[in-house]
Structures are given as C-alpha cells and as structure tokens.
Amino acid sequence: MNKVHPFFILAASLMLLMGCSEAESSEDGRPDVVVTTTFIYDMVQVISEDADAFDTSLVIPAGEDPHIYQPKASDLKLILEADTLIYQGLNFEGRMVDVLDEGVSVTRNFSEDKLMFEGEGEGEADPHFWFDIDLYKSATNTVYETLAEAYPEHRDTFLRNRDAYFEELDALDTYVENRIEEIPPSSRLVITPHDAFGYLASNYDLEVHAPQGISTDSEVSNSTIEETANLIMSRDIKAIFVETTTNPDQMRRLQEIIDSRGGTVEVVGSEGEALLSDSLAQEGDSGDTYISMFRHNIDTITEHLK
Numbered sequence: 001m002n003k004v005h006p007f008f009i010l011a012a013s014l015m016l017l018m019g020c021s022e023a024e025s026s027e028d029g030r031p032d033v034v035v036t037t038t039f040i041y042d043m044v045q046v047i048s049e050d051a052d053a054f055d056t057s058l059v060i061p062a063g064e065d066p067h068i069y070q071p072k073a074s075d076l077k078l079i080l081e082a083d084t085l086i087y088q089g090l091n092f093e094g095r096m097v098d099v100l101d102e103g104v105s106v107t108r109n110f111s112e113d114k115l116m117f118e119g120e121g122e123g124e125a126d127p128h129f130w131f132d133i134d135l136y137k138s139a140t141n142t143v144y145e146t147l148a149e150a151y152p153e154h155r156d157t158f159l160r161n162r163d164a165y166f167e168e169l170d171a172l173d174t175y176v177e178n179r180i181e182e183i184p185p186s187s188r189l190v191i192t193p194h195d196a197f198g199y200l201a202s203n204y205d206l207e208v209h210a211p212q213g214i215s216t217d218s219e220v221s222n223s224t225i226e227e228t229a230n231l232i233m234s235r236d237i238k239a240i241f242v243e244t245t246t247n248p249d250q251m252r253r254l255q256e257i258i259d260s261r262g263g264t265v266e267v268v269g270s271e272g273e274a275l276l277s278d279s280l281a282q283e284g285d286s287g288d289t290y291i292s293m294f295r296h297n298i299d300t301i302t303e304h305l306k
Contacts, residue, residue, distance in 0.1 A: 032056075032082055033048075033057070033147070034085050038058065043139065048157075053153075062279055063244065065278050066088075069093070069094075069095060071095060089108065090105075091127060094215070107142075109142055114132075115129070129199060130290065131199040132202070133294075172291055180298070183305045185205070186235065188205060188305065189208075196214070198214070211254075220250060232265055241300070273300055275297050
C-alpha cells in the first residue's frame with residue numbers, strides 16, 4: 001500500500017479552498033518565481049540580474065535540510081500560487097514531491113548515465129548533482145530556458161548573464177583542481193556524516209566516505225560506524241568533517257572511537273568551518289552563493305588534509 005504524505009493531504013485541502021481561482025502575483029503586482037532550494041534560488045538570481053522581471057520566493061530556507069524539511073501550509077500556498085515554479089527533483093525535496101509535478105525540475109534534462117546511484121546503480125539517484133560543475137551548468141541552463149520562455153522580453157539579458165556565469169564556473173573548476181593537488185594523494189579521503197559528496201569524488205582526484213547514505217532521513221548502524229573508524233585508522237586520516245545541515249554526533253562518536261584506539265583525528269565543524277552540502281549559507285554569511293560555497297568547502301578540505 002502506498003504511503004500518503006501528510007503534505008499531499010494538506011495540498012488537496014488547500015486546493016479545494018482555493019477553488020479555480022488564478023494564481024496571484026506577488027504583493028507588488030510582479031510575477032512570482034518560486035524555487036524550492038537555495039541552489040536554484042542562486043541560479044535564478046544570477047540569470048535574472050539586472051532584468052527586474054519578477055520577484056523570487058524561496059520555499060526551503062537557507063540552512064534547512066531539504067531531505068527532511070517539514071513543509072508548512074504557507075509553503076504550499078506559495079507553490080500553488082507561483083507564476084513560475086522551479087524545483088530540483090531526484091526526490092531531494094522528499095516531503096513535498098506530491099505538489100511539485102506542475103513545476104519545472106532543473107534535473108529534467110539529465111541523462112541517466114550522468115547520474116550517480118546509491119547501491120552501485122541499483123538504488124536511488126544521488127540528488128547532490130551540484131558538486132559536478134558540468135551538471136550544475138546543465139541545471140543552470142534549464143533555469144535560463146525556463147525563464148526565457150516565461151519572460152521572453154528579458155531573454156537577451158538572461159542569456160548574457162548565463163554566458164558570463166559559465167565562464168565563472170569554468171574558472172571555479174580550475175580552482176578546485178589546483179587546490180586538491182595540494183593534498184598528498186594518500187590523504188585525499190573526505191569523511192562526512194552523509195553521502196553528499198559523491199559527485200565531487202567522481203570528478204576530482206578524491207575519495208569520499210560517509211556512514212549515512214545519500215539521504216539524511218536514514219539510520220546509521222554501529223557496524224558502519226566501526227567500519228568508518230577502521231578506515232580512518234588504516235589511512236591515518238587527519239580530519240573528518242561536519243556538515244551544516246547534519247547532526248555532528250556521528251563525527252564526534254568516530255573521534256571517540258579513534259581516541260580509544262590511541263589515534264588522533266580532528267573533527268572540523270566549528271563555526272564557519274562546517275562543510276555546506278544540502279544548502280547554501282544564509283545571506284551575508286560565507287558560502288551564501290554556489291561559487292563561494294564550493295570554494296569554502298574545497299578550501300576547508302584542503303587546509304585540513306594537506
């Protein structure tokens with residue numbers, strides 16, 4: 001029997017209340033582009049810069065974990081009344097997938113051979129595509145196409161912004177490669193709470209390991225923690241990393257196990273150092289854009305592993 005999501009029930013109820021009324025624009029009368037995650041919000045901000053074409057609303061706030069985010073009635077109203085709705089897909093917005101089908105997924109043009117899968121290709125697709133810069137460019141292009149179709153009078157501005165941004169992303173790719181070269185090959189193992197960095201490892205000369213799977217909405221077994229501790233000891237890894245949207249207890253537990261065996265490992269997760277995986281930072285903080293997020297992560301990883 002299929003599970004019915006509470007958010008789906010809420011959606012149906014609100015849709016009945018709304019009846020057949022047309023979607024409202026934002027309070028200032030401008031169209032409202034609604035996006036689900038901070039990554040898409042950043043794409044839209046970049047593409048629409050200087051266009052003054054619409055207002056942009058974000059559903060899942062910065063710093064929240066989209067895997068387990070519990071949507072509110074106000075989120076549903078925002079989604080249902082959007083003039084343009086853009087979401088990620090790949091089940092990243094796990095608890096609101098039932099009401100996103102009417103929008104545009106930035107991953108809709110991804111071919112299966114470009115995706116990574118949990119369980120050696122037999123499990124769920126890994127949604128953390130933004131750590132593959134080429135895939136991120138593809139998603140950004142989908143945002144460009146969506147906005148250009150919805151607001152054609154601004155197409156030239158959108159195109160100019162996209163092309164300039166792609167040059168910045170190419171420069172970012174070179175920066176990442178150069179920084180990773182600073183880490184000795186035997187130390188290029190990144191251990192984090194959940195498996196968000198698989199695309200990073202696939203595209204650069206890194207290994208990643210995480211006790212938890214690709215979703216934070218899953219349990220971690222004692223045996224998996226022990227296996228991770230064994231890996232840290234065998235490779236003499238200097239540091240393991242906390243993420244901003246995950247519980248740091250797993251990393252501290254690993255540190256305790258390593259300490260009990262006579263080893264030493266640093267847990268990197270103090271303010272301003274935790275890795276950004278499922279959300280950009282809050283506006284005004286380091287990592288509040290895609291490029292600054294990526295640089296923050298790579299700089300943090302490099303400085304603690306080299």
